[in-house]
Amino acid sequence: MWFDILPSFWEGTKITIELTLFSAVIAFFLAFAAGFGRLSKFRAVRLLAATYVEVFRGTSLFVQLFWIYFALPLFGIMLPKMVAGVLALSLNAGAYGSEIVRSTLISVPKGQSEAAIALNMTPWQRTRLVILPQALVMMLPAFGNLIIELLKGTALVSLITLSDLTFVATVLNSSIMRPTEIFSVLLIIYFVISLPFTKGIQWIEHRLSAGRY
Amino acid sequence: MSVPLKLIYNEDPTKNIGSEVRKNIVRPIVTYNNISKSYGDLQVLKNIDLEIAPGEKVALIGPSGSGKTTLARLLMTLEEPTSGTIEVEGEMLWHQRVNDKLIKANEKHLHQVRGNIGMVFQHFNLFPHMTILRNVMEAPRNVLGLSKDEAKERAVKMLEQVGLSSKIDAYPAQLSGGQKQRVAIARALVMRPKVMLFDEPTSALDPELVGEVLEVIKAIASEGEMAMLLITHEMDFAKDVADRILFFDQGKIIEQGPPKKIFNNPESERLQTFLSRFNRH
Ligand SMILES: Nc1ncnc2c1ncn2[C@@H]1O[C@H](COP(=O)(O)OP(=O)(O)O)[C@@H](O)[C@H]1O
Numbered sequence: 423m424w425f426d427i428l429p430s431f432w433e434g435t436k437i438t439i440e441l442t443l444f445s446a447v448i449a450f451f452l453a454f455a456a457g458f459g460r461l462s463k464f465r466a467v468r469l470l471a472a473t474y475v476e477v478f479r480g481t482s483l484f485v486q487l488f489w490i491y492f493a494l495p496l497f498g499i500m501l502p503k504m505v506a507g508v509l510a511l512s513l514n515a516g517a518y519g520s521e522i523v524r525s526t527l528i529s530v531p532k533g534q535s536e537a538a539i540a541l542n543m544t545p546w547q548r549t550r551l552v553i554l555p556q557a558l559v560m561m562l563p564a565f566g567n568l569i570i571e572l573l574k575g576t577a578l579v580s581l582i583t584l585s586d587l588t589f590v591a592t593v594l595n596s597s598i599m600r601p602t603e604i605f606s607v608l609l610i611i612y613f614v615i616s617l618p619f620t621k622g623i624q625w626i627e628h629r630l631s632a633g634r635y
Numbered sequence: 636m637s638v639p640l641k642l643i644y645n646e647d648p649t650k651n652i653g654s655e656v657r658k659n660i661v662r663p664i665v666t667y668n669n670i671s672k673s674y675g676d677l678q679v680l681k682n683i684d685l686e687i688a689p690g691e692k693v694a695l696i697g698p699s700g701s702g703k704t705t706l707a708r709l710l711m712t713l714e715e716p717t718s719g720t721i722e723v724e725g726e727m728l729w730h731q732r733v734n735d736k737l738i739k740a741n742e743k744h745l746h747q748v749r750g751n752i753g754m755v756f757q758h759f760n761l762f763p764h765m766t767i768l769r770n771v772m773e774a775p776r777n778v779l780g781l782s783k784d785e786a787k788e789r790a791v792k793m794l795e796q797v798g799l800s801s802k803i804d805a806y807p808a809q810l811s812g813g814q815k816q817r818v819a820i821a822r823a824l825v826m827r828p829k830v831m832l833f834d835e836p837t838s839a840l841d842p843e844l845v846g847e848v849l850e851v852i853k854a855i856a857s858e859g860e861m862a863m864l865l866i867t868h869e870m871d872f873a874k875d876v877a878d879r880i881l882f883f884d885q886g887k888i889i890e891q892g893p894p895k896k897i898f899n900n901p902e903s904e905r906l907q908t909f910l911s912r913f914n915r916h
């Protein structure tokens with residue numbers, strides 16, 4: 423039966439979850455930094471943020487991963503597989519995330535910041551008290567999708583022989599040749615990992631918007 | 636930045652007058668000096684000169700598109716003048732003086748002068764993610780630096796004054812338009828501005844809700860010490876509340892005077908035409 427192969431997946435599952443969690447946290451910070459950066463009043467900051475976002479959205483995660491793992495060592499930077507994987511995943515997701523941050527920030531109606539100005543709030547108070555809380559609620563569903571994309575993207579790290587779920591599955595398959603069972607189990611595990619993320623985001627979304635609209 | 640010379644030196648226009656006389660001259664709380672505003676090729680305000688005395692209630696009437704909102708937004712620092720200067724209590728709003736030269740004001744300077752002004756918007760602009768109480772106490776707490784208890788006490792008093800103490804824990808979405816506008820009035824008043832701007836506060840309301848908002852504004856006006864600039868299409872209200880009416884058309888003050896004169900003896904043809912539209916029904 424298929425569950426005799428289950429234990430072999432355990433280590434890979436741990437790696438995949440770790441990759442997703444670490445990358446999600448870093449991507450979240452990058453998304454805010456670059457999202458706010460693109461709206462900065464300083465041209466240099468806007469340019470820097472825009473360059474980062476365009477480079478990482480304009481090239482594939484696959485290429486970014488290979489570049490970080492195989493090309494950086496030529497410049498003397500050798501990264502452990504796990505670090506290279508997290509770096510590529512978070513830089514990539516952070517670039518997409520920054521677009522979510524930027525677009526929701528500017529979609530808060532202009533009357534809101536005007537009311538905040540009329541109350542003589544400082545620019546930072548306007549952002550913190552008025553704009554950001556409203557933008558956050560709008561960001562959540564998109565961030566939920568982004569984390570799921572990130573989780574799916576982790577499969578690519580098997581290409582730099584990091585022993586995540588997908589890597590374990592392909593290795594296992596080449597030794598015991600039971601593709602139907604192995605890849606069915608793989609599919610189910612990915613789905614099960616995604617569930618808490620999806621549900622968690624829905625829960626936060628519900629909490630944040632309670633009673634308001 | 637070209638500023639007419641006279642403006643640079645008019646810091647104390649009464650300087651050469653004997654002190655007895657000077658005491659009786661009230662310094663305006665707001666002065667527009669030769670203010671113009673353009674959006675691209677469209678000149679919305681044309682060389683406006685206007686003084687508002689402390690505590691004075693000025694109603695601004697005129698056809699839509701004539702620049703009334705823009706005039707108020709310049710004073711609220713939501714829009715920058717193309718030329719001219721605005722003073723609040725003798726202090727430049729959009730400019731600051733560095734080594735005897737006028738330069739564009741920075742955010743710090745704006746922050747300091749803007750504290751004298753408050754505004755109520757046509758579309759309320761309440762903060763939808765905050766309860767009514769938080770809408771009103773957030774600025775006293777964060778901008779005026781009051782303690783949480785002080786800010787709350789002030790906010791609750793203000794909400795009582797506009798008749799909404801029972802809605803303290805509701806969110807804006809749960810209120811009627813009239814109630815929302817009363818909250819917005821409380822939110823502006825709680826900051827105790829010296830000048831309050833009302834930009835068509837009842838235009839977005841269903842007709843049956845207009846009265847409750849006008850009543851609140853009248854009550855505030857009768858308290859006296861705060862100057863008010865009221866942009867409105869409610870002529871009876873303007874007649875009741877205002878010390879002075881300004882008729883605005885195509886970016887200019889066409890005619891001004893006490894309500895009686897403006898409504899009973901309008902001089903300019905444009906004002907006569909404008910008023911006839913209101914008298915028909
Ligand atoms: N941000 C803007 N950009 C371009 N044109 C504007 C802007 N704001 C106002 N206007 C124009 O300025 C004119 C005066 O507008 P406004 O001050 O709102 O008039 P009122 O309040 O008397 O109806 C209108 O023609 C309007 O279209």
Ligand SMILES: [Mg+2]
Binds near residue numbers: 705
């Ligand atoms: Mg208007």
